[in-house]
Amino acid sequence: MITGGCLCGALRYRAEGEPKLQGLCHCRNCQRLGGGGHVGWLCFDEAAGTIEGPTRAYATTGGSGRTATRHACPTCQSIVYGTAEAMPGLTNFYAGSLDDTSLFKPTMAIFTRSRPAWDDSSRGLTCYETVPLR
Ligand SMILES: [Zn+2]
Ligand SMILES: [Zn+2]
Numbered sequence: 001m002i003t004g005g006c007l008c009g010a011l012r013y014r015a016e017g018e019p020k021l022q023g024l025c026h027c028r029n030c031q032r033l034g035g036g037g038h039v040g041w042l043c044f045d046e047a048a049g050t051i052e053g054p055t056r057a058y059a060t061t062g063g064s065g066r067t068a069t070r071h072a073c074p075t076c077q078s079i080v081y082g083t084a085e086a087m088p089g090l091t092n093f094y095a096g097s098l099d100d101t102s103l104f105k106p107t108m109a110i111f112t113r114s115r116p117a118w119d120d121s122s123r124g125l126t127c128y129e130t131v132p133l134r
Contacts, residue, residue, distance in 0.1 A: 002042065004097040006073035006080050011053035013081065015044040015093060022095075023108035024122050026115040029060050033070060033079050037119025040095025040104055041082070049091045051081070062086065064131065108132070 002019075005012035019042040030039035055071040062068030066085040072078060082092045095104040109115070109122030113129045 002093065002103055003099045004080070004093060005053075005099070006076050006078035006097060008073060008076035008078075010075050011051070011055060011073040011078070011080050013049060013051045013093060013097075015042075015049040015091070017044070017048050019043055020045065020090070021108070022104060023106045023110060023125065025110050026113075026119070026122070027062070027111035028114050029062065029068065030111075031114070031116075034094075034096070037116050038109070038121060039079075040106060041092040042095060042098075042104060043087070043090055043092050046083075046089050046091050049081075049093070055080070 001014060001016050003014045021043040024038040024040050026038045031037060054074050056074040057069050057071050059067050059069045062084055064086040068082060068084040070079045070082045079094055080097045081094060098104060106125055108126045110128045110131050112127045
């Protein structure tokens with residue numbers, strides 16, 4: 001199980017079991033939203049997660065060309081989790097929001113085509129220019 005939440009504590013979550021996938025996303029949207037070279041994410045079945053507190057959703061067109069929605073705390077603006085039209089029934093929690101960040105064990109990096117040279121955090125991970133083929 002993982003638990004986490006936003007900076008101010010108003011938006012909290014927990015998710016049961018183990019993540020289905022976990023990794024880094026280097027897409028431009030994650031860079032702009034997160035203020036760094038990547039965002040870490042842990043992917044769970046939507047049903048495994050419980051979210052408490054107010055959220056504000058912001059939708060963009062993701063790398064897939066379909067809608068990706070980030071859910072943030074309306075007070076402190078932290079992005080806490082995301083959902084994507086291309087990934088129905090799944091919730092991606094952002095690794096920086098974990099209470100215990102050591103639980104995050106990324107295995108892959110996606111959208112490495114937009115990874116900046118100064119961000120070498122995906123060294124040793126399975127890298128995908130965009131996303132793995134399904
Ligand atoms: Zn907050
Ligand atoms: Zn991304």
